[in-house]
Amino acid sequence: MKQNKLLLGLMAMALSMSACKKFEAFQTDPNKPTQAAPNLLLTSIEANAFNEVSLSATLASRQMAYTDGVNDNQYYGWQRSGFGNYGNLRQVNRMELEANRMNKPSYVAIAKFFRVYYIMRLTMVFGDVPYSEALQATEGNYTPKYDAQEDIFIRALDELKEANAALTAASEAVEGDILYAGKITQWKKLINSYSLRILMTLSNKTNNTKLNVKQRFAEIVNNPAQYPIFDVLADQAQLKFVDKVGNRYPFYNDNSIQTAYYMDESFVNMLKTLKDPRLFSFAAKAPKFDALPATDFNAYGGLQGSASINLNSDRAAKGEASKINRRFYADPANEPGIAIGYAELQFILAEAVVRGWITGSADAYYKKGITASFQFYNINTDAADTYKAQAAVQLTAGTEIKSIITQKYIASFMHLGWNSFYEQRRTGFPTFEVVGDGVLNNKKIPVRWMYPENEGIYNADHLKEAINRQFTTGGDNVNGVMWLLKAE
Template identity: 30%
Template sequence: MKLDKIILIFLGVFIFTSCEKFEEFNENPNEPTEVAPSVLMPSAIRQSVNTMVNESFLLGNNIGQLTSKTLRTEADTYNWNAFPTVWEGLYGSLTDVKGVEMGAIEAGNELQEGAAIVLRSWIFANLTNAYGDIPYSEAIDGDNNTLTPAYDSQEDIYTDILSELERASNLLANGSGSIEGDILYSGDAAKWQKFANSLRLRLLMTASENISNAGNQFNNIVSAGNIFTSNEDNAILEYLNTFPNEFPLIQLKTGDFDAVALSETSLTVMENYGDPRLSRYARPDNDNYDNPEFSGAVSGAGSCGKSGSRIGAAYYNDDAQTTAESLGIGNADGIILSYSEVEFLLAEAAAKGWISDDIETHYQAGIQASMDYYQVNYTPYGYTDFNDYYNNSGVAYNEVTDIWEQKWLSLYFVGLEPFFELRRWYVESGMSFNGIPFLSAPCDNLNNNNLPMRFRYPGQEQSLNAANYNDAVDKLGGSNDINASIWLVE
């Protein structure tokens, strides 16, 4: 009996000690429970920019008629589904952004926090611009067991994003710390501040019809300065030349890349001016950059004429044709926001009377900034330099739709902005293509020649977040429809 008790006591102590030891052994030092912002930041930037590069290729450029689909023409014909890769890709990157922001707050690193806020704001702006009301204030909050986040109104989201960007600008101007893992601006807080303020200008213009004091807010930002003033300020991700950090389209199969071609719409406009960006946006059909020849695919259904020049050499490597390297331009960047766009924003703000600057000065600067960024060669198009091009091509400023046209051309491969801007111009033109002289409804589209207003919510929301999804759809009028009215178009 005594022996049995001794054995039981011994076994109890052994099991208790073993459990403690097991817990110690079960802690893997190679899998930390917290990840430093310096590790999460590059992942957050890369994933979000990669998503927008892919969506510019598949959706943005095609909806905006800068390019045209030669296969699977859903984007061109307005036969839209939920485009779930937009939703999933951007919400997925927000997980890392939140990790950066929380880590920065915990460490008291105000500059890192400011940069994270700017990145978060840009990502959420893309989501709400695409879908309307979306999970925002409760999104990415699974660590607090918020697994079915409510949908915030688009108006509230815009109000908060603009406020958060102003807060970020102040943190980046006056805060302490450093921006670690920054593959966008290499830790330069001043450039992040310019990015924050320039993004505010974009969003104010996007929502200009719905924010009563948008002009005053825009003027105040411009007056305070610290916005983009040259191509050195561009918010772009410069890709490397090796997998997995190369331009996303480089990895495509040839057939997938050739499913998109230069559109007849953009070709017509650019050939009318002799625009030298043609040799950057597309490959000459004759592969002769000294005497280039191009063709354009019709935007719309596959029966409408789908033969067009291949997308430019910077967007895909093909050793059988002239390469970007041989042209001295390198592979393409991931463009978030450019100095060229800011100049067009200033030009249109001047035309609206928001600022007192000269319209044409900003308009001309916007075109030149785009030309300089793409390192164009004027000679094959019959011009000696930019001034010769501006003065003799017919592109000189005359009316506000000229700003729209040249901004449209400059938005090539800038995420979903070609769609967002086209929608704004369409609304300002009385819900019609008639007020946009360089565009028209795509051939044989399936939406009665009407531009859709939004993407559908993904089907997974209906199953995983049903109550909040249903509330959001009710606010759209009861249907998750591409023509439903969202706040930006009301």
């Protein structure tokens, strides 16, 4: 009897241990490895980060108009945005972890770039956001503090400087790189060109001694051996699309862009006034003027972005407005999507000269930017030279920044994500009209987005602290002026 009991006990123990093993086995999916080579992660990170083709941004930036309903981006009626970019940051952190595990320091440096890239997306939307304590849930920190926007910019610029220094001629090859095919020098150019964009974003902060904006900017520009930047159009960060499932242009075969989106009238009129042939690449002829040649500026029209839907729909039905050029939805590859551009950089350098941050010819940089944009659209040199020779295109004393930002704005059509909106927010150029009956938010252009609602539930104390630190009145609202926009 005792032997039987002992036997039964051993069998029960064995079954228990077997059950534990089976349960643990169910918790680990053998088809989903917990470790991944950093090159595999880099490919997906790049494809996500550099896809900056956005119809929402074109609506908010008065380049297109929508007719199938009240679009909050067009009518400035937005409220909250999300923290989805922290999910992208998790992938970046994972790549850095795997790079350290496999002793691949080049990927660690590139991870620093992407960490800054995504945190910039977040802070430009909201203001203060978690940075130094972000993504510490595995360490038990589920309620990270919000870093002040000033500290975010300082840390971001320092991280980019560290990333540039870490990449050298002796750095190991970077595989899985769909942007630059592993060329280290190209990554250095990208990192430093992006640093210049961030520094120009801080143009209201030139008296801030913690940031040293002008000094940082000049340090990069004046030392190309240590801080190379984009030299030619091919250097820019652009995502190329190909005719394969999952890799096609984002609006290929998109029905909505074919039927509900039209060019904005103010944008079309700007191009027509400047006799800008890029209009023919951006837009289709308005049906009402279809008999005119495609190179006749009179063949193009647009809708008033701020007008009511009824008014715009009526004008569209009469054939007065141009739709986007057919290639944007009929060509699976179309054009590469520019995330950080060579033309953009030339306009940044031109503005820096005007502001006295660096020496050189603002006009030369400005004209290089225009030329680069024309080259991107395969417009011939003679047309570019004729365009640049016009009196309306010249830099004029006292209005240089307006002209520079206007050209940057034109070159950004369907590129650079929300950068054009942020540039208008920073400089006031170009003017986004709000006079129509459709505009919400008391006919004011919002300058930020409210924080996600669940932050008020799960991280309420830190959120409240950040809101009180930033906004003395009004609390968390779309018209609150973030630190970035306050001159000092």
